[in-house]
Amino acid sequence: MVIFFMHRVLLTNDDGIHSAPFKALWKALIEKGFNISVVVPEREMSAAGKGITLHKPLRIWRIPTKVGGAYKIAHLVSGTPGDTVTVALRYLLEDKPEAVLSGINVGDNMTVDNIFTSGTIAAAIQAALMGFKSAAFSVEIPQNEEPRPADKFRIHALIATEIAEWVLENGLPDGVDLLNVNFPFKISDDTPVRLTKLAKVKFENYVLERVDPRGKPYYWIGSNPIAISEEMRGTDYYALTVEKAISITPIGLNFISPLEERKADREVIVDKMNDLISVISNLVISLR
Numbered sequence: 001m002v003i004f005f006m007h008r009v010l011l012t013n014d015d016g017i018h019s020a021p022f023k024a025l026w027k028a029l030i031e032k033g034f035n036i037s038v039v040v041p042e043r044e045m046s047a048a049g050k051g052i053t054l055h056k057p058l059r060i061w062r063i064p065t066k067v068g069g070a071y072k073i074a075h076l077v078s079g080t081p082g083d084t085v086t087v088a089l090r091y092l093l094e095d096k097p098e099a100v101l102s103g104i105n106v107g108d109n110m111t112v113d114n115i116f117t118s119g120t121i122a123a124a125i126q127a128a129l130m131g132f133k134s135a136a137f138s139v140e141i142p143q144n145e146e147p148r149p150a151d152k153f154r155i156h157a158l159i160a161t162e163i164a165e166w167v168l169e170n171g172l173p174d175g176v177d178l179l180n181v182n183f184p185f186k187i188s189d190d191t192p193v194r195l196t197k198l199a200k201v202k203f204e205n206y207v208l209e210r211v212d213p214r215g216k217p218y219y220w221i222g223s224n225p226i227a228i229s230e231e232m233r234g235t236d237y238y239a240l241t242v243e244k245a246i247s248i249t250p251i252g253l254n255f256i257s258p259l260e261e262r263k264a265d266r267e268v269i270v271d272k273m274n275d276l277i278s279v280i281s282n283l284v285i286s287l288r
Helices: 020-032 081-092 111-117 119-129 150-170 236-241 263-285
Strands: 008-012 035-041 060-067 070-077 099-106 133-139 178-183 193-195 203-211 217-225 246-251
Touching (some): 008 020, 008 081, 020 035, 020 150, 035 081, 070 081, 099 119, 119 133, 119 178, 150 263, 178 236, 236 246
Parallel strands (some): 008 099, 035 070, 099 133
Antiparallel strands (some): 178 246
16 A cells, blocks of 8 residues: 655635635645645734734634535634634644645735734744744735636645745755745746845835714825835845746744845855745746
């Protein structure tokens, strides 16, 4: 009898169970033979950051959901992505995963700013802090484009699965706690793959005051994209926006970018990460 080894992973997100890019990744992992546990927030928790719920109880639901023509079991948690990962790893899963994958998120998650606000990245950070390999995946959604159906993100999911497999088989370099991966909406055989560092910000925020029907003021926080310049080359923002590239950003939780460490440390990290860039570049070329 031939026994096939299946990598065991926890799959989560901040968009909830019905997200099309998330479903695409779930399906791709199934087709690759991964052993997948799915635990997600019960509702969309975008921009929740790495908050955890301490002031009220959490609820957990076990539900069937259709993926790739078959029904699979998922757990929903009435909390943040951080809650979801904590509940999964400390309570729900008897067999601990080898890695935690978050996404694919609807909308890109770039820059230091998003590291602190993104629920998708927060789930990967929570897993990393708990000692698990992790990666966050996001896809830009241009204005006027619909983020569905799931088949629209088949290539993105295939590449994310390849990255996950590489992480499981090779590990992450010392000093790297997680990967943050951003996909352009359209991927073809000439889409570049870039090893990047985090830009600082993508948006400049502003506050709008409005008046409700009772004459009382209320407020909206809005934002405008900042101008991108050649000085940003090498960052996730430049790679995705200007080069229309797949951006792979190694992140260390010591609040120093691993690509800005001492030269010797940086060279070790870059050498290992360039192997992943080569693997994914070859996969993209094979799309021809």
